[in-house]
Amino acid sequence: MMLTLISMTTAEMNKIIAPILEVCKILVPALLAVVGAVGAIFCILLGVKYARASEPQEHENAKKALQHAIVGFVLIFVLLIMLQVGVTIFTDWWQGYAY
DSSP states (O other): OOOOOOOOOHHHHHHHHHHHHHHHHHHHHHHHHHHHHHHHHHHHHHHHHHHHOOSHHHHHHHHHHHHHHHHHHHHHHHHHHHHHHHHHHHHHHHHHOOO
């Protein structure tokens, strides 16, 4: 079994990486907006359900659902922001990489 090293020039690697970075730069802010809007609407609906609950069991279930939704949306936001920061760090690293 013979291992072959693949050598690529900077121009060839840029052809591969540039489109990926452009897609990330476009999608992440759009995803943040969509997740924010959907999260706000969903949390409002769960808050209304929580406020309207008449029985203790319904009240507790609505409270748990609201808590879980908030935690889930916060995690999604954190991960999307981490992706945005990661893309920036990767772009800086890639542009400064010496062959």
